[in-house]
Amino acid sequence: MKPAILVLEDGRTFAGTSYGADGETFGEAVFTTGMTGYQETLTDPSYHKQVVVQTAPQIGNTGVNPEDDESDRIWVAGYVVRDPARRPSNWRSTAALEDRLAAEGIVGISGIDTRALTRHLRSRGAMRVGVSSLDLDPESLRARVLEQPPMTGADLSAQVSTAERYTVAAVGEHRYTVAALDLGIKRNVARRLAERGVTTHVFPATSTVEDLLAVGPDAVFFSPGPGDPATADHPVALAREVMRRQMPLFGICFGSQILGRALGFGTYKLGYGHRGINQPVLDRTTGKVEVTSHNHGFAVDAPLNTVIDTDFGGVEVSHVCLNDDVVEGLRARDVPAFTVQYHPEAAAGPHDADYLFDRFVELVEKRA
Template structure:
């Protein structure tokens, strides 16, 4: 087995063996707590330029297949696991995980004490990292790590968006049309809308409001995606234009941060972010607590318990993370717009927040 080395920007080093492609990679080290859904994680565009540490010790048990991808490629910059499966065990598997990683050139490392690494990131915060299976010198690798760009200030939507518009048709009877701005969209978003009779037109991130309105949408959707929302001035202006025209608007994750900025709020980088499929969130509208899927390193800064006066009328925080009181959703009271910071489209789950797509459809119905 080929030796591999992981070095964080603060100098902490871990040794293991190469997993996936042999080579060298860099990115922001983040951990995700999901015990299932590693294929969906790997193919989520929101993980672009991030090296993902899996806290679940055994990864790859069910291999990979051609049905569970959330996009057309793996987006993570690197992958860190403790105990990879020697062979997949699933009737759905078409290849092993390490074969898929190697095929797509994704450099990983296995045999790492991921518990120690996670505890380090949990106390020190997400930071730049390098993985190499071509050098064994931590000092040498750290020098290259320190030369890499940070996630703060990163404008990445253009690197993950679609090159041209495409359409996902409604299942059964067509009821409504949605124009979706692709900032790093996952396939399950359009699937959840299609199940409700919605035809979704997915547009490149550089699209104008005229582009979106050309399909006569009943509503507009802003997708999840990677990077620092403080850099996304074009989508922010686009969201403001949509709200001025009073077209129903829904934003998820990065889309939520964009709408937050459009409403006049600031955004900030979390110390280590929320990533995984077991995050508790309070829906303040119903008082119910949901177990939810998260993948975000930035958040909106807004008062939790008051209606805030904005250029678009009153806005209130609708959802709150119960782990740390981070804003997890906004609701505009005077224009038809709302957001959530997490992932109701959750693949591979959980599905507690799937009702939010019903809430989106209800917003369209009320507007009509």
């Protein structure tokens, strides 16, 4: 086993062994608390430019397979695990996780105390990091870590977006058409819509409102994605154009932050973010608490307990994280638009929030 090191920008260093591809990588160190779904995490475009630390100690037990990918490649900048599986064991597995990482050039490290690393990030905040099996000198590697750009101010959504429009057909009878702006969309979004009779046209992040309207959509969707929403001026302007036309609009995660900006709110960077599949969120519409999947390092800055007057009428916070009172959703009262900060399309789960796709379809039905 080849030795490797992980060095954070504040100098904290962990020694382990190379996992995946040999080499060197840099990014923002973040941790995710999911005990399952590591393949979906790796292929989620929202993790672009991030080195992901798995808090679950054993990773790779079920191998990998083609069906569970959320995109056409692995997007994480690097991967950190404690105890990788020596041999995958699952009837759906077609390859070992480490072999997949190596094949796609993903540099990782294993055998380190991920609990200590997670506690450090939780107390100090997400920060820049380097992982290397080439340069084992902590000071040398740290010097290059400090040369890397931070996540604040990073404009990344166009880097992960589709280059060409494509279509995901409805399953069974076609009912409605949705134009989806791809800011880092996951495959399961279109699948969830397709099961409800929705045909989804997925557009590049640079698309105009005329591009979207050309397919005759009944509604518009803004996808999840990576980076700082404060840099995404084009999608914000596009969201405002959609709302001016009174067209139903739904945004998830990065899309929620974009709609938040379009409604006049600011955004800010969370200390260490929400990442995992066990986050409790209150749906204020129903009073129910959902266990939800999260992957966001930024959030919308909006008052929790009042209706806010905006250019598009009244807006209220519809969902709140019960761990820290972070805004997890917005609902416009006077235009057909709503958002959630978390992931109702979650795979491998949980599925408590799957009803939000029904809510989206109901919004379209009311406008039909």
